[in-house]
Amino acid sequence: MGGYGDVQLLREDGKRLDGRAVDEMREVEIKAGFLPAAEGSAWVKHGLNVAVAAVYGPMEAHPRKIQRQDRAVIDVRYNMAPFSTSDRIRPGFNRRSREISKVTAEALESVVLVERYPRSKIRVEIEILAAEAGTRCVGITAASVALADAGIPMKDLLVGVASGKIDGIVVLDLDKAEDNYGQADLPMGIMPNTGEIAFLQMDGDLSPEEYDLATEYNFKAAHEIHELMKQALLDSASGGDV
Amino acid sequence: MGGYGDVQLLREDGKRLDGRAVDEMREVEIKAGFLPAAEGSAWVKHGLNVAVAAVYGPMEAHPRKIQRQDRAVIDVRYNMAPFSTSDRIRPGFNRRSREISKVTAEALESVVLVERYPRSKIRVEIEILAAEAGTRCVGITAASVALADAGIPMKDLLVGVASGKIDGIVVLDLDKAEDNYGQADLPMGIMPNTGEIAFLQMDGDLSPEEYDLATEYNFKAAHEIHELMKQALLDSASGGDV
Amino acid sequence: MGGYGDVQLLREDGKRLDGRAVDEMREVEIKAGFLPAAEGSAWVKHGLNVAVAAVYGPMEAHPRKIQRQDRAVIDVRYNMAPFSTSDRIRPGFNRRSREISKVTAEALESVVLVERYPRSKIRVEIEILAAEAGTRCVGITAASVALADAGIPMKDLLVGVASGKIDGIVVLDLDKAEDNYGQADLPMGIMPNTGEIAFLQMDGDLSPEEYDLATEYNFKAAHEIHELMKQALLDSASGGDV
Amino acid sequence: MAQMVPQLLRQQLAELASQDKRFDGRGRWDSRDLILETDILYNAEGSAKVVLGDTIVYAGVKFDVASPYSDRPTQGSLMTGAELRPVAHRKYEPGPPSPESIELGRVVDRGIRESGCIDMEALCIVPGEKVWRVMLDLHVLSDRGNIFDACATAAIAAMRTAVVPAERFDVGEDFKLELSSTPIMCSYQRVGGRYVYDACEQEEIGGDERIHITLGDEGHLHSLQKGLRGVLSPAEFTEILAQAGDRCAELRELVHSKEA
Amino acid sequence: MAQMVPQLLRQQLAELASQDKRFDGRGRWDSRDLILETDILYNAEGSAKVVLGDTIVYAGVKFDVASPYSDRPTQGSLMTGAELRPVAHRKYEPGPPSPESIELGRVVDRGIRESGCIDMEALCIVPGEKVWRVMLDLHVLSDRGNIFDACATAAIAAMRTAVVPAERFDVGEDFKLELSSTPIMCSYQRVGGRYVYDACEQEEIGGDERIHITLGDEGHLHSLQKGLRGVLSPAEFTEILAQAGDRCAELRELVHSKEA
């Protein structure tokens, strides 16, 4: 979070620079079943972000030491393509992508019925092809759809959403400029049916009251995206072409 | 390939800067059985290039996942010694040496009777001690002799040779300057007895007709080197000292 | 060893810059059983050096290929904390720490009764928290106490000590300045009861006679430190708090 | 088989929770004893040791002179590293940084960085050319639970007592690294179905998800992180956030008391 | 056991070949459908997507400002990376670049570089000091055979539609990356004993060696590569080279049609 204050992000009419209201999210487009070689897959465009997810498995977990007797482990790789950002990213994992992969895997393990697949592994590959703030959330959404597309049973579809703070005001779904010059970011992975949170990070500065409002915005957006996810899965099941 | 054109590589008498004719190769010297610790080995001097190859195996292929039920795998490491080039090379594999190792291994797997050793591995170590253009070909020649010296059965001895183009003319066996300032390089691994090609790369600019002439030169040179290889193996078998 | 000669390290009264006599070592303080999570541990302050050692095992040696049929292997990691030196050290092994780890492990394998634990592994972790010359010796002392604290049987307690040469004079236990500007360093791992040497390195310039005197100093110091080691183990056994 | 034992432990922890008890007898929001020492390591420009029950960690601060980032020519920088080295527990193996150690370092880093307590402009030496880089390293020596809070406490204490070694780098006189506030982390783990503060090793083994909250002087949130498998409700978060407010204030006072 | 299945597949492919048929019904020199899109990725300065049957790849071009090599002070440079990441197929594992991915990147790179289509002098900003570095990255998302041709086609299309972002780097106005020609790769694999064009996944599993040919606008060879186990005769090469001439011309036209 920059919090510079020398860039004004809210217009005089209370709208944001791209014309959105404070509680309005960017446009979201979702396709299920995008990658023929994968067992389940999804393509999500969220604003200018593009994320693709592929699912392989359940398969035998190896090396043996990662096996769990009583459940499947989920192996997530969150990866930004070298050309996905303004400055090219060197291929290979970095500390940021390893941390996101870890907490995303733990979030997905909280919603997938992992007890059904003891000693096995489910591979979830998240590839960010274009990044414009909020990629970890877009990746979570894509991963959920890909898991459902692969027929893996889940308690609920997990939806990735974020709110933040710009010019001291809580807003939903920060874009690139808002992320660079805003004062807080609160990404969440929300289970819309149960109302629970499976993914939670935050940085910047939020009072407890601001946190509550940002959470409220996140839940609202999660329900909207949830509808799109379900529709994409329906379209895919009915043979909608990609 | 540089293709600069500002360096003249052919003399007025049609000879090359070192006095060779266009279809004349550099001097080649070969010894088999050079390294006491190896099961088969060879030393090849080709122009100013010096390559050494050692063979170990057949041995059990591990890790298990590289095993093939129906044949041996050949594990090649092509490596340039740090002091083999004008600028010191950092030890350890780089992208170039990994690619050369891969295609060299595949070429050798095409001539060795790998079906005789299911589930096993043959290690071929190629070390370039001095480099003066054409090292991958010299390495292939050395590896073949080392395999034969180790008693590994082969369909044919594989010979590494290259032709190229300088000042717009096809020539055999580029040296360092010709490689730097020439317009094309066509390295091949040739089986002189069967007339087949097991190794093939090329870069630069060749018309189909030029390709044919370069190939013709390569086959001619392969037969010449083949004689030296056979002689080295004979000398070694008859107890010729190293 | 710098050996510059432009820094005077001995005062006119024959004492060293910190007031020590030539055969006087820095102050040493030892605690056994310092780390609750380890099976054996020690904390050693030697001058301004601080080293901590932890012992885990004996445990099954894996991967299998490191196993020895007839004895345990000792796996030592000597590591300098990033903040232990004047310039921060990048985390992860470097060539120096790998070499020290290797020869320290071999020294400890010479004193531990490794034959009692065939096919097993004993992990010894040496962490240097503050470095002021002589850390490999302090690490050896700490590792010995930690092994004893873990109840691992040994022929003798191994003591790490060093002598060196400054301004052409042999002295015991170089400090930082003496190490930087002196002419030789002779670190040893000594078994005080048997009078044998299990660890030996040296660099700089020593005549055979100087070597003998430095060795004599080392043995003297080893006996002094040995007493402190035994006392620390007694204190720990009698429930002395840390 | 190794996974069966945690299962029994989970049952035991659930039973204890149903009686509002904990494994080691503490109350739900109680901490183990926390001992903080500062300025204890030769060669570190700031250092602290935290003993939290049987957990022991060190934090050390070093500085060097670096080029600023081109988009922030007048700002110094902070780099935080954490190592979960094999010294700290039988379970840690040597090798490249694990996801666990990366998470630890990044969560501690964000709590400090995002609170804005470091005046990065004050770390500029020559604009566009030379700035101070603060290098904070966390070193866990004994892991018996809740290394996050132990590390975060050691980190802020080491930072608040650090001295910038300008003389050694020939760029003026040494000066104290000034921090404008004292962000404090408190971590809560679900054990036996409910959240507890400062989980011990057994509670970690038999517990579920973990929430790390970093609060600033005014009680604002500066960093949140959920780790491990499990989900929480907004109401549960509200409960632990209230607890964190009190505990952070206590720890902040302890940190201040160790500043010379 | 995993190696037995390919054996059966090999028999089946040999039988099909004896009837001049292919696994998926195509003729020997036929391609699967190839769909090319360009300029499709935010943040990439040039981008293309190729769908070749069930194979999907992306190529992206980025630029940065670098120092020239000391022996070529007035020339920019090209760097090509290829990733065969686990997203693309169950068979790909995470880890450092495999020999397969290195070969892919290097063969695509050589085809473009050796054709001489990039005017490296035009990428000089300040001689001896600053030049443009072109960074071409190939990203395979779904591998169902012949990723080499899919990547090479995406690569040249992305390059030919790339814009050098000079404004963002404060070195003048943005300008189109000019390519003087359009090198195209065609790959042939021995399947059932004879060469076919554009092998699908099953043909790759049950096939032998593979020949990659890159031809320039005039039909000259710019790059050759033989991969995998197997040998070929000069006459066989002559046959596929003739086929490649025709197919490269078709693909060249497709690439040109996607330039705005």
Added chain:
Amino acid sequence: MAQMVPQLLRQQLAELASQDKRFDGRGRWDSRDLILETDILYNAEGSAKVVLGDTIVYAGVKFDVASPYSDRPTQGSLMTGAELRPVAHRKYEPGPPSPESIELGRVVDRGIRESGCIDMEALCIVPGEKVWRVMLDLHVLSDRGNIFDACATAAIAAMRTAVVPAERFDVGEDFKLELSSTPIMCSYQRVGGRYVYDACEQEEIGGDERIHITLGDEGHLHSLQKGLRGVLSPAEFTEILAQAGDRCAELRELVHSKEA
């Protein structure tokens, strides 16, 4: 099982030792034949090959121009690398440098460096800006025992015949690298309970600890290293030190004889 064979070998070696014999018939302090050649590699600025029995090693010296260390602005530097690559023996595996290869490189390096034979000041080009960096690489091609002495001998011979390629770097005329002395390493291993010089492969497999001694022209010690499991007494060290004095003098003469 693989560990049983050494056990039998150890018994055999102990028996031989009790009769004052060695595995290959040599006397206790005898060396195998040592053949030294210098200036044998195109592209290396100094090179040497040592054949010691069936052990074969090469050493090569390269130079480049680097910035000096800030605390030694007028001094060049030496960097020594050693590779125990899989070419040299069935037992060596590919991968990052092993502890064995690191030890080899560092022990050879220390012997040369600590003798003070290199005038680092003579390697200064522009104080504080440019100095020569000497890069010595040891390459073991066939390991049949005692690679330390083979490498150390090749190293000093390559160094003493090296020419600094100043012309290629445009910093004046080529000049010989001047070494003021000739440090020589001799290695002793405990075999069958007593020390022998120049252990062969079988003696290494069935032997114990190993002592590496580097002596300068005046017989002073410049480097010591004990490797492998085992202990020694001060008296034993005195015995091998005396032997080393004689052998080092012989080898020094051999090295000098190969200087053009």
